[in-house]
Amino acid sequence: MTEAVAMKEIKVAILGASGYTGAELVRLLALHPALKITAMTGDRKAGQPMATVFPHLAGLELPDLVAIDQVDFKAVDAVFCCLPHGTTQEVIAALPQHVKIVDLSADFRLFDVDTYAQWYGHEHRAPALQEQAVYGLTEIARNQVAKARLVANPGCYPTSVQLPLVPLLEQGLILAEDIIIDAKSGVSGAGRSAKEANLFTEVAEGIHAYGVASHRHAPEIEQGLSQAANSPVVVSFTPHLMPMSRGMQSTIYVKTTGANTAASLRAALAARFKAEPFVRVLPEGAVPATRHVRGSNFCLIGLFDDRIKGRVIITSVIDNLVKGASGQALQNMNLMFGLPETLGLEQQPMFP
Incomplete structure (x- = not known):
């Protein structure tokens, strides 16, 4: 070929x-x-x-x-x-x-x-x-x-969020309400233009939230999730800037429907992405990290039962410059x- x-x-x-x-x-x-x-x-x-x-x-x-x-x-x-x-x-x-x-x-x-x-x-x-x-x-x-x-x-944030959530919403395995997204990105996500906020001394040795309740990726995320749920979806989305060159992690908190747990959500995503070359659903207990996708087009997804009954925590990592x-x-x-x-x-x- x-x-x-x-x-x-x-x-x-x-x-x-x-x-x-x-x-x-x-x-x-x-x-x-x-x-x-x-x-x-x-x-x-x-x-x-x-x-x-x-x-x-x-x-x-x-x-x-x-x-x-x-x-x-x-x-x-x-x-x-x-x-x-x-x-x-x-x-x-x-x-x-x-x-x-x-x-x-x-x-x-x-x-x-x-x-x-x-x-x-x-x-x-x-x-x-x-x-x-x-x-x-x-x-x-x-x-x-x-x-x-x-x-x-x-966008990078919408990619990391929609890949795990769209199939779950399409299958009705999670509720379309009360979705909380805590996302973190490397500094390259802000582009190469000279900006005071992105200087080494402004970014190193700390993290900070930005675009709180106003980030432009929010309507993009909600657009895709609303399509998947076939009803309006509004999310709580807060991005953070991390002192690293590249990488992105979205930690997502969802409410499940019925008796669904992390295991059933994991099985559904594993089946959905089984033939996909770049999306990998990790086994139980495995925690994805940005260093596991650096320089690649992969998205790694991990799922965990929350201590709060009926909630599941999803972690999704990508390289923000690649995938x-x-x-x-x-x-x-x-x-x-x-x-x-x-x-x-x-x-x-x-x-x-």
């Missing part, structure tokens, strides 16, 4: 390649047998080689970074859009119709344009295109992703071109 795939070269542009998710895409695509990077943008770094911006990528045959208006989009087959939120809608709307797109920003994740305006502070600039966008939580929407031209890549961003984006792009979705993503986690 690999030899056949390698014969068909798919030309790819990465918009916003000078950020962390762009760099992670370059790393993953370096050994991909079909996708070839032919254009990369980074407006503030335009004219520079990628090896100057990210020395760990030196030695790869890569085009220099350019401004977006210098890219000949007629000559590319696919685009990974890694631009900041609020900047992608008009860019994507202007792309030629033959180009397939995975957008890693939040600009097409929310189905309702009014909800988008409420949470992001400005009107949606491509409402007609929003209607065409597929929300690309791969394991949940694989068939829709495969047929899509535009995929909205999920939470660039890895899932590549997984989706593979599907969009009819390729095995594991291509470029076979690497095992890095440890220690």
Whole structure:
């Protein structure tokens, strides 16, 4: 299969390649047998080689970074859009119709344009295109992703939360009410832009909550869970910044229905994800850790009975830059071109 795939070269542009998710895409695509990077943008770094911006990528045959208006989009087959939120809608709307797109920003994740305006502070600039966008939580929407031209890549927190919760809500094993999510992320989740709050001295040797009761991933999480439950779901969601480069853990507290326990929920998730290459439900007593997924596209899920009867604690870990961003984006792009979705993503986690 690999030899056949390698014969068909798919030309790819990465918009916003000078950020962390762009760099992670370059790393993953370096050994991909079909996708070839032919254009990369980074407006503030335009004219520079990628090896100057990210020395760990030196030695790869890569085009220099350019401004977006210098890219000949007629000559590319696919685009990974890694631009900041609020900047992608008009860019994507202007792309030629033959180009397939995975957008890693939040600009097409929310189905309702009014909800988008409420949470992001400005009107949606491509409402007609929003209607065409597929929300690309791969394991949940694989068939829709495969047929899509535009995929909205999920956020990192929503990925870690929805993967365990969506199947449980669909099967009615947990209540759609009183879901509490305590989530923690590495600093790379805040992007590469210079921000005082992300300086080493501001982050090291401590943790802190942010976006309390107001984080923009809340409506994205609730959108997916409401679809799964077929009724409105509102969650308590609090993210925290951890003094580490990458990694994400969501600890989720749920109420079960009937006589369900951690064991029955574990069995249901294990059956649901049995054939999935990147989601692993751990055995009883096993506790997932972010260091177990570092650098990989895996999501590990553990379940535990709470001391409070009728409650189960779910822990879900991902690498926020891979399964939470660039890895899932590549997984989706593979599907969009009819390729095995594991291509470029076979690497095992890095440890220690």
